[in-house]
Amino acid sequence: MKIHVQSRSGKPLGTLTLPNDADVPALKAAYAKQTPSMYVDRQRFYLPAVGGAKPVALGDRATLAAAGVADGGTVVFKDLGPQISWKAVFVLEYLGPLLIFPAFLLGQRAIYGRVTPPGSVAAEHQVALALAWALHYAKREFETLCVHRFSHATMPLGNLAKNCGYYWGFAAAVAYFAMHPLYTPASDAAYISGLVTFYFMEAGNMWCHFKLRALRPAGSTVRRIPMGGPFSYVSCPNYTCEIGAWVAFNVACPTVWGWAFAACGAAQMAVWAAGKHRNYRKEFDGKDGRPLYPRSRKALIPFIW
């Protein structure tokens, strides 16, 4: 069949000849062949907008016919801009926090002009807290490189600066005060219970990530219903654990900037959890042989939300 491609402003961008049962990835491949600068990951296609309605994006799973594009039909092309590998973004954005905390601790004399009194409670806490923070990001680097099976290969290049700014900026703000020679340590009870809970939550988070890995055969983008353990209660227990870990860290290491970082992360993960939860329930609706998503499961907070 023949498909006309046009830009969002209606400019014709060529006509592609495709097999009748072609799907969206085949359309993208054909367009990349016609216009090599627009590699597949840069492309997104929409159905032409009718009236003032929002244009509908074509998902990768649908065939063109099923999505409503007939022979001689038109699709709208959007250039997503230059792309960078998802993995590269993660590796770089986590590298900052991984190095920043130890740098503030080891560089105290250069940064603050003095060091925390050796042998003090504060000095002892600071070593353990810098280690906890760095281990968190070392774990994330490991998971990015060896555990996660991402379904998207790339993201827009502009995200790199945004993500790095967020993670590096917060890490520097928290580290500046947490590693300060005038740092006021938490009480023993808060420090110990906070750190223990932090590592417990980290372990839970990692367990979830291995569980998600096992759901997806290598090289595929299959999505299944996660089962067992904390997944029985919430759709995104990895986020629940991540938020728990940051709350615990702030109990052990009280700083205003640390709480602000935890709040921003929690807000972001709440938005994502709501979206994932909705998608799970929509995708696994129990019809036409599809499994039914467990109805009692919540999004992020067991039994509540």
Place this chain on the structure above:
Amino acid sequence: MARGRLARAYLLLYNAAACALWAAAAARLATAPGGLGGAYAAAAPPIRAAQTLALAEIVHAAVGLGGGSPPLVAVQVLGRNLVLFGVLGALPAVAATRVAGALLAVWTAVEVVRYPYYLGGLVGVVPGALTWARYSAFLPLYPAGMAAEVGCYVAALPAIDAGGLYRVALPNAANFAFDFGTFVRAALPLYLYFGPALYVHMLRQRRRKLAA
């Protein structure tokens, strides 16, 4: 925009109150003993009341009652209130300077046109001259206001540093420190960027509104 009758009645009341307060400010400014240097002492009460009331405009923008993007309205209202309450309210010597008086005069000149324009829009009578004034007065007033605002901060910096205004020093249990003087020095260059950007935005609006 379709609005409920209650929302319309509320906006009428709100804008009428703002008109009255800024008119009172204008009257007090015109008769202020001591000229610009005495402006704050004379006109601060109605201006402080009006700017407290203006906090509601952030809520209006957020719930879609008034026009404007919520973050932009918030920056404008809170930016003004920081100078008004945070600097002039805290440092009487700075409030008595001519640049502080100029700032209040510029704000008042802007608002005695803007709120009647809104009020007129609500009751459906906007004289052409009012529309013209609303979208022309800013041409000189906006840069003048910006300059006066920066001038107030610059005039206040020595006192902010010497008195440690709003300073939070380590050590404390929240492990937090803040230095208002440093904050001001870091924020002032933002005026150079956002000032012209906003001016261009308003010029574009002016062209659209006055063409209609």
